[in-house]
Each structure stands twice: as structure tokens, then as C-alpha cells.
Amino acid sequence: MNVILSADDEYLTGLTNKGTLKRAYKDMESGDISAEYGDDEITVSTGGEKCTIKNPLAESKCSCPSRSICRHIITSILWLKQNSDSKETSKEPEKIGIDEAFKNELSCYPLKALEKAMKKKYYTDFMRKAEIGTLPEIEETTIVSVKFPDDVTVRLISPLEYSSCSCHSKELCQHKAKAILSWQIKNKIIEPKVPETKEKAEIDVAKAHDTAEYALKFLSGILSDGLVRLSDNTAEHAETVAVMCHNARLADSERQIREIGSRLEKYISHSPEFDSQKLYMLIIESIILLEKIIKSENAETMSKYSGEFKAEYILSESMDIIPLTSRHFSSLDYEGNIYYFINKDDKSENKFLTYSDIRPKFYEGNRSNSKYTSAPWGLSGNMQDIMKNEIRLKSPRISNGKLSSSADTDAVILGKRDINSSCVYKNVYTDFAKMVYETFNKKSRNENDRLVFIASEKCVSSEFDEITQSQKVIIEDRQGRRISLKARYRNESSDIVERLDKTGKIMMNNPGINYVIFGSAYIENGNCYIYPIGIYDDIYVSKMTPKSHYISELSGAYLYFHDLFDEVQSMLCDIIQCGINSFDLYTQIKDNADESQKMGLLEFSNMLGKLEECFRAKNHTYSNDNSEIINLLESIYLYLETGISMTEVHIAVSNLKKESE
16 A cells, blocks of 8 residues: 555656546546455456556556556556545655665666667767766656656656656667666766777778888879879879778778879869869878878777778757758769758857768769759658758767768658748858958868858949859958858859859849858968858848957968968979979079078978978989978978968958958
8 A cells, every 4th residue: 555655646647647647537536436455456446447456556457458557547546545544645745856765776777788778879979978967857756757858758667667758668768778877877876987989890900001001102103203294094093092992991091092083183184173282282191191000000009090981970969950051062973962951059069060962973873963862860752842941850960060861860840941040140240350260260170160151231243253164242241341252163053153143233233132141161362252052131130140340450470471381382282293303493492491481480491491402412313212302291281281270361351351452
């Protein structure tokens, strides 16, 4: 009888649900109920059914077809409580918190069983959040209620195997396991600790060394001979080297060399998209990585530089996202669609999110060329229709702002998309200098960190550049700073070029009309540009924050440093163009070394001076060993990378006023 007396409404709700409990109260008032008391159980007749009430109550049975704790069982328990002869029923004390027996049951639940039920990735991600104090909402009465952000609620009761979850699982599901683990962490039964991850498949150190050395020899040969002496099959050779890196489990090197091959092919085919500076940077970065791999003495060290073939997606809590726009992407080897979203949670580190359906062009049927992407996350239809609605993602997997199409993620349509949301207003820049500083002062190569909203005060000009085949619209902010919206004409970007042209003309002819532009910011030749991805005329600028007065001051020193770095970078591009073996512009190197010394950059000056000495020494030797020169080029590149990143933001802000000149 004690177990019946202690079963309050919270406990009974945990056994069944609020609706069943409410119905049981009504049945108890209107029904003809009787009971027969046995030694270990009580038989109650109610509603034409017979219920056998046992201890624990969750093992009670009913003659009705229901296999769960039905309303007849709950009615029987309520009636027995009301009609008990125990004096305790006259005035039952209010219970605060769970009893000691239940606490002991929760405390002793084995951690290994919880980890197994949650699965490795869920458990690891949960522990990672718990380490920083992020736990679900926990409420203790006579039971323990745990509510998760994805609208899943777990009610833990004693015995624990009879606990309930809103996912309706009868077993120990991941939600119940998370609930027990949350209680244990909250009550300091265990300390949150991210489990050590098992090492990826063991790298064959000898094979990786041989492959890295071969790849290094290939790239050093390109630097030594120069682009002007490339053979027609060099790009194909790069693809072979990339395959070798793949077989040796050198994922990052494979990606770099495959991109080098694509850029070499553009050079060989005289493509206007070829950029010698980007190719040089990529080759040097790849050489630096390969040298680290070669110096690694064991698989553990080498794994730090080998990279992963598949991005590691981190499991996140439920999130509400607003679709923004999409664009078609096409490169030499890949094609597909990219979809852009904004996170409604202002505190999330993933402000902008993307979902990509990009595949190699050699897939059968060229599926990637389709404009219609099937909806992921258990949604029906295609992404074009889904993008019209606000979405709630449950247990999404995210890697650097990129959403996975994992089957473990579920999605719910919340209603039609409303772009006029506070999460949009808060991220619209009306001060272009502030946008440049805040966007490019981040030490991140994540593409999503360059996504921005900007709104202008007026449009200055709109024109199509026949030489670069680019549509360029210059807009101005409230402080008179100007920035260019620029989109180069390609087959995949024809829609955005046409819309940008139309938008520019409308703004020029109607000064009172302004648009909010969503795009990707980048700095090129000292100027900041926006590649427009979405153009909106339905975001109410008047609702945004008042205009700011972001003050920016440019020291003349930044300009001198930037010009020097730009000069040295151009010189390095000349070296890759004609090759180390043929480069003889020693005076140019010496002039840059002398200028660096005058500006106080002694370390940089010494590197350039040493580079000049090495080039002059080549005139007096037949050796084809350029390793010392290549090592110097690496050091100079790393120095330039730091120097340019420190100056280009200030230069770009300075040039905001010069953009129309």
C-alpha cells in the first residue's frame, strides 16, 4: 500500500501521460469500482475491466487490449489512494525531490550502458557540451523530468526501465540515456569528460613518406622549370600524384594537388580565369605540408598533417533556420547547388549555414547538373520548395557551418518563410567600414565567415565591364563609403548577373529604392568586393538599427608595408612563371631587400638577401638542387601571409572612398 500512497500525479504522469491521468480522474468519479486485496497484489474492477495492481506499479496489468499503462490501471491506483484506511491519506505531506532509493538507482546506472545507448557520436557531442556547462532542463519532483531543446521530454521514474520518453521508445533510447547522464552530471555523480577518440586507420608510414617525397619532387620541378616550360601532360601528372596521395591516406595533400592540377590545366588551356598568384600560394602551401609529413617519424605525428577524407560533423542541438537563397555552383570537376540559411539563434557560433549538393561531373546521368535537389532530413519534395519555409532541424550535424544530409537529422516545417526577422536585421551592415573590419579580422578560412548582409544609402553606378565580363554595381553607405557588388558572367552565374544589372538600373533611376544584398565578401588588389548571392527588396531597412558612425583611421605605414608586400608577391609570381633555373632578376630581389631594411623589417630583409645570394650562386654551379631556394620561398611566403593579413583590411577600408575613381 505504501507504493500506492506515494504515487502522486507526477509519478502517474510518468507512468502514462497527462491525458490518460485526466481521463482516469473522471472515470474514478463516475464509475462503479471495487477491490479485492491479496497478499502481493490488489485486483480492482472498473469500467468493465479487471486490473491487477502490483509493486512496482509499472508491472500492473489490465484485462483490456492495451499493452501499456492504461486509464483503467491509473483509475484503480487513484481509487485505492482515495479509499485507503491509512491515516497517511488524510494529510499526505508534500514531497520535494525524489526519494533516496530512486537517487541510488539513478546514481548506480552504469556509464557504459548509457554510452552504448547514446552511440559514440551522440555521447561524445553531449560530453563536449556538458564540459562547458550545457545541460538540458532538469526538474525533480517525485520523478525526474528532463526536457531537451528538440522538444523531446523524458520522465524518469523508479524502476528506471519503466521511464517514458516522448519518442515513444520502450527501450533505453538515446534520450533516456541522455536524461540519466544529465542527472548524474548535475548531481556530480560523474564528471563530464569527452572520450578519447580512436585513431583513424593506421597510416603506412613508409608508404606515406615515399608518396610525400614523390609529390614534393613533382612540385619542386614545377617551381624549378617554371610554367612556361610545362608539358601538356603536367595536369594529368598532377592527377596521378593526387591518386597516389589518396592511396597513402594523405587526404589534405590529395585535395591540394588535385586543385593544383586544375589550375595547371587552366594555364595550359590559356583560360582567362588562371591566376598565377593563387597557383603559387597553393604550391608553396602544399610543399610546406609535404615537408611536415616527411619529417614525421610515426603514424601518430603524421596523422596531424594527413587530414581527413570526410569532414567530421559535430552533432548539434535543435535549431530553427530561415532559408535565404541558393545558387548553382560549377567548377572544372564539380557541379551542383548550394543552399544558404541563417540561424535564428543569435548566440550560435554558426550564424550562416549552408547545405550543398555538389557532385563530380563524371557521375552517371550528370545528376549534379539538375536544378532540383531532393530535400534531405526526411522532408518530401525538392529543396526549391523547402526553401520557401522556415525549418526546425532536430539533431543536425554541422561542420564549419555546413549542414550534413545525415538520416539522423529530422526536420519540421514551421510555416512560411518570413525574411523580416530580428536575426536578419541584426546582421545587416549599413556601415561598410564596420563590415570590412568585423568580417576580415577573423582568423578563419571558413567561407561562411565571409557571408554578409549589406544595405546601401544609394547606388553610384551600374555597368558591365566588357574586358573582365563582369557586372559591377557601386553602392554607397551613409558615411559616403563605397563598395562594389561584382559578379563575373559565367553560365552558372548568368541569373545573378542579370538580376544585379536590373537591380543597379532600378536603384539608379529610383534613388529612394534600396535593396539588401546577401553575398560573399572578398578582398582583391586592396579593394573589398561583394559577390551577390541574394538580392532582397522585401527586407524593411527602416526596422534596422540606426546608422552607426564606425570610425576608421589609416596610418600611412600600412600603405608602405602593403606596397612592399605586394611588390615581393609579384616578384614571386615571376619566379614561378619563368622558373627558378631561369630567373635572373637579382636587382629586383636586392631592391626589395634594401627597402625592407629601411622600413625596419630586418628579418624579411635578411631572407630576401639570402634569396639573392642563392640565385647568384646558381650561375656558378651545374647542380639542379633548388631545395635551399625553395625553403627560402616558403619562409618568405609565410612572412608575407602574416604581413598581408595585417595590412589588407586597413587598405580595403581606406579604398572604400576610392572605389568610384
